[in-house]
Amino acid sequence: xxxxxxxxxxxxxxxxxxxxxxxMTARELARMIGVSQSAVSRAFTAGASIAPDLRERILRFxxxxxYHPNAIASMLxxxxxxxxxxxxxxxxxxxxxxxIEKLSRALQRVGLQSLMFNIAKGANLEEQLSALRRxxxxxxxxISATILSGPILxxxxxxxxxxxINRVAEDAELNCVICDNAEGARAIAxxxxxxxxxxxxxxxxxxxxxxxxxxxxxxxxxIAEHGMTLSALIDGGEYSYYAGRKxxxxxxxxxxxxxxxxxxxxxxxxxxxxxxENGINVPEDIAVAGFDDIAIAGWPHYDLTTFxxxxxxxxDVAVGMLEDGSCAPGKPxxxxxxxxxxxxxxxxxxxxxxx
Amino acid sequence: xxxxxxxxxxxxxxxxxxxxxxxMTARELARMIGVSQSAVSRAFTAGASIAPDLRERILRFxxxxxYHPNAIASMLxxxxxxxxxxxxxxxxxxxxxxxIEKLSRALQRVGLQSLMFNIAKGANLEEQLSALRRxxxxxxxxISATILSGPILxxxxxxxxxxxINRVAEDAELNCVICDNAEGARAIAxxxxxxxxxxxxxxxxxxxxxxxxxxxxxxxxxIAEHGMTLSALIDGGEYSYYAGRKxxxxxxxxxxxxxxxxxxxxxxxxxxxxxxENGINVPEDIAVAGFDDIAIAGWPHYDLTTFxxxxxxxxDVAVGMLEDGSCAPGKPxxxxxxxxxxxxxxxxxxxxxxx
DNA sequence: ACGTGCATTGCATACGGATGCAACATTGGT
DNA sequence: ACCAATGTTGCATCCGTATGCAATGCACGT
Numbered sequence: 001x002x003x004x005x006x007x008x009x010x011x012x013x014x015x016x017x018x019x020x021x022x023x024m025t026a027r028e029l030a031r032m033i034g035v036s037q038s039a040v041s042r043a044f045t046a047g048a049s050i051a052p053d054l055r056e057r058i059l060r061f062x063x064x065x066x067y068h069p070n071a072i073a074s075m076l077x078x079x080x081x082x083x084x085x086x087x088x089x090x091x092x093x094x095x096x097x098x099x100i101e102k103l104s105r106a107l108q109r110v111g112l113q114s115l116m117f118n119i120a121k122g123a124n125l126e127e128q129l130s131a132l133r134r135x136x137x138x139x140x141x142x143i144s145a146t147i148l149s150g151p152i153l154x155x156x157x158x159x160x161x162x163x164x165i166n167r168v169a170e171d172a173e174l175n176c177v178i179c180d181n182a183e184g185a186r187a188i189a190x191x192x193x194x195x196x197x198x199x200x201x202x203x204x205x206x207x208x209x210x211x212x213x214x215x216x217x218x219x220x221x222x223i224a225e226h227g228m229t230l231s232a233l234i235d236g237g238e239y240s241y242y243a244g245r246k247x248x249x250x251x252x253x254x255x256x257x258x259x260x261x262x263x264x265x266x267x268x269x270x271x272x273x274x275x276x277e278n279g280i281n282v283p284e285d286i287a288v289a290g291f292d293d294i295a296i297a298g299w300p301h302y303d304l305t306t307f308x309x310x311x312x313x314x315x316d317v318a319v320g321m322l323e324d325g326s327c328a329p330g331k332p333x334x335x336x337x338x339x340x341x342x343x344x345x346x347x348x349x350x351x352x353x354x355x
Numbered sequence: 356x357x358x359x360x361x362x363x364x365x366x367x368x369x370x371x372x373x374x375x376x377x378x379m380t381a382r383e384l385a386r387m388i389g390v391s392q393s394a395v396s397r398a399f400t401a402g403a404s405i406a407p408d409l410r411e412r413i414l415r416f417x418x419x420x421x422y423h424p425n426a427i428a429s430m431l432x433x434x435x436x437x438x439x440x441x442x443x444x445x446x447x448x449x450x451x452x453x454x455i456e457k458l459s460r461a462l463q464r465v466g467l468q469s470l471m472f473n474i475a476k477g478a479n480l481e482e483q484l485s486a487l488r489r490x491x492x493x494x495x496x497x498i499s500a501t502i503l504s505g506p507i508l509x510x511x512x513x514x515x516x517x518x519x520i521n522r523v524a525e526d527a528e529l530n531c532v533i534c535d536n537a538e539g540a541r542a543i544a545x546x547x548x549x550x551x552x553x554x555x556x557x558x559x560x561x562x563x564x565x566x567x568x569x570x571x572x573x574x575x576x577x578i579a580e581h582g583m584t585l586s587a588l589i590d591g592g593e594y595s596y597y598a599g600r601k602x603x604x605x606x607x608x609x610x611x612x613x614x615x616x617x618x619x620x621x622x623x624x625x626x627x628x629x630x631x632e633n634g635i636n637v638p639e640d641i642a643v644a645g646f647d648d649i650a651i652a653g654w655p656h657y658d659l660t661t662f663x664x665x666x667x668x669x670x671d672v673a674v675g676m677l678e679d680g681s682c683a684p685g686k687p688x689x690x691x692x693x694x695x696x697x698x699x700x701x702x703x704x705x706x707x708x709x710x
Numbered sequence: 711a712c713g714t715g716c717a718t719t720g721c722a723t724a725c726g727g728a729t730g731c732a733a734c735a736t737t738g739g740t
Numbered sequence: 741a742c743c744a745a746t747g748t749t750g751c752a753t754c755c756g757t758a759t760g761c762a763a764t765g766c767a768c769g770t
Binding site for chain 3: 035036037038039042049050051054073075076077078079
């Protein structure tokens with residue numbers, strides 16, 4: 001009954017001589033105690049019909065002999081995996097690691113594990129996402145803002161609980177948890193107005209992403225309402241430090257700008273560096289604001305005014321939707337738009353003194 | 356045969372009215388085609404004994420009706436999950452997201468999925484790691500440098516393929532893939548010597564971590580061999596931007612230092628900012644070097660000399676160990692120490708002109 | 711003391727695919 | 741035309757847990 005058939009990870013059919021001990025099963029445990037396998041199963045199932053003292057006896061004995069229920073077998077019979085697929089594609093923007101870290105911890109806290117699906121850009125999406133279906137994940141959380149068109153999204157999440165974080169579904173009817181991008185963009189515009197700036201530039205990350213469109217539209221509209229001028233509108237092409245640098249350089253070349261709103265912080269950080277290198281003072285010459293409030297934004301060197309995404313709340317809401325079943329397939333999808341917070345820092349602090 | 360018993364994610368026992376369609380099974384497919392369930396299974400199993408034309412017929416039909424083998428059931432019968440548990444604890448240091456991204460993609464490429472175990476510091480480790488065992492992950496890859504003592508590590512990886520990345524096992528006998536920290540530290544020391552610095556400070560992240568000890572010991576030894584002075588030795592207490600700032604400030608207060616080696620880049624980046632704020636020129640007054648070569652180190656503003664960890668190679672070696680079975684439980688553990696590369700940038704470029 | 715009802719427990723089977731074994735088909739050799 | 745060897749296929753069973761159902765036990769009311 002010992003190491004009779006266990007095996008390791010080799011794919012080539014090699015039998016590894018010393019391999020994992022075969023773990024104990026509920027049946028074995030049951031036989032040792034003299035109860036039925038069902039009793040063992042019930043002892044480990046909250047709310048099951050079993051006498052409290054029997055349960056305790058079983059649990060105690062299980063601990064002694066180091067028995068743990070096999071989660072795989074449980075998945076098969078319950079057709080519930082307690083696994084959530086997390087689809088990501090961009091770890092370069094520090095906002096995502098921070099979000100993923102909080103999300104995976106929150107999921108763990110309610111007994112859900114995170115299976116990572118790191119989507120590479122060039123590759124075959126369908127192939128990469130088919131594992132979502134084969135592994136029977138209970139739910140899919142999509143964090144990628146940049147990848148995945150509507151149809152693919154719908155295919156990947158068909159008949160499955162799904163939540164998009166930080167993006168909305170363009171055509172697909174899907175659950176979304178998202179920061180109120182328009183609110184944030186307006187807050188930045190108002191703030192620029194408050195500090196007396198008039199000639200405003202906007203730098204998009206990826207122009208076509210839903211987050212960018214929401215921020216851009218709201219920003220430009222509010223700028224106009226304040227009677228300020230949109231001095232430049234640039235699409236960086238990606239959400240990256242270097243795209244931010246390039247955009248800032250271009251804005252300088254054009255001239256006539258006294259405040260820049262970058263679609264997110266990582267762009268803004270690159271922008272600030274480029275401005276400094278060109279001898280521009282931030283905020284005296286040009287005020288700069290970002291969006292997200294990543295850790296770097298708070299670094300004294302950048303000290304970037306930004307609109308903080310309510311990451312904790314986003315995570316809580318998403319996990320809550322999973323728990324209360326409101327995102328189950330077939331239910332009408334919800335879009336939860338959450339308020340953020342304007343964080344004013346040095347990059348916009350000094351009142352107008354534009355050239 | 357349609358939606359008769361599927362269910363969603365609710366835990367409260369609620370039956371969700373419209374729930375997932377029950378996916379097709381191999382038996383159903385087999386009946387539709389008029390073959391046995393075994394034939395279907397074999398059609399999807401590489402190398403199985405099945406006539407090529409039958410296989411093709413089954414696969415074609417499966418595609419038509421959108422049948423996908425259920426990975427969970429397969430896990431149960433093969434007792435192989437194709438899931439690798441990735442244990443992490445620190446997403447703050449950008450080095451880790453970058454590593455994890457490459458690792459998870461490499462795993463996906465060989466058909467392995469990544470189950471994330473994000474260990475929170477205060478919490479009950481055993482509880483958090485017990486899922487590693489219950490979920491029957493084929494292997495465990497531990498990336499956390501800071502958490503997990505030897506005994507816990509051994510418990511978590513008992514009878515299971517395991518690889519530590521970026522740390523060595525202190526007492527436990529475990530497989531490790533690690534950058535040659537001593538090589539890197541020596542390269543930095545040599546470089547400081549080459550550019551004529553004499554009064555050298557070392558800033559540890561967490562003094563007790565194996566990565567730090569290797570870097571620190573090798574560095575201090577080599578410094579001595581060159582006849583240079585160790586002007587300060589500081590333990591930042593954590594690998595963070597702010598710890599780096601604090602350490603740099605302290606070094607300034609003591610005075611008498613013309614080069615600082617920070618145990619990693621994120622410390623160094625904080626250090627550079629603090630030096631700048633105190634009116635110190637880098638590298639003219641104080642040269643600075645880090646370790647890892649994170650993206651930020653390459654940003655023009657920091658332009659940090661550093662020792663680049665061979666992340667791609669680390670990932671390849673780790674995945675290779677999984678594939679060839681050399682990390683199967685019971686096999687003698689290997690420690691693969693990989694060479695990195697000194698990346699010289701502006702933070703050390705100018706020859707000595709120390710105060 | 712007997713009936714009723716609830717709490718426990720075990721039995722049997724389901725979950726969906728993998729695989730040893732036997733049955734069967736095909737090919738080739740003589 | 742017969743036998744052996746090889747190649748295919750299906751049958752039956754297993755993987756380990758969950759759960760409907762029936763059986764049992766016990767307490768309580770009259």
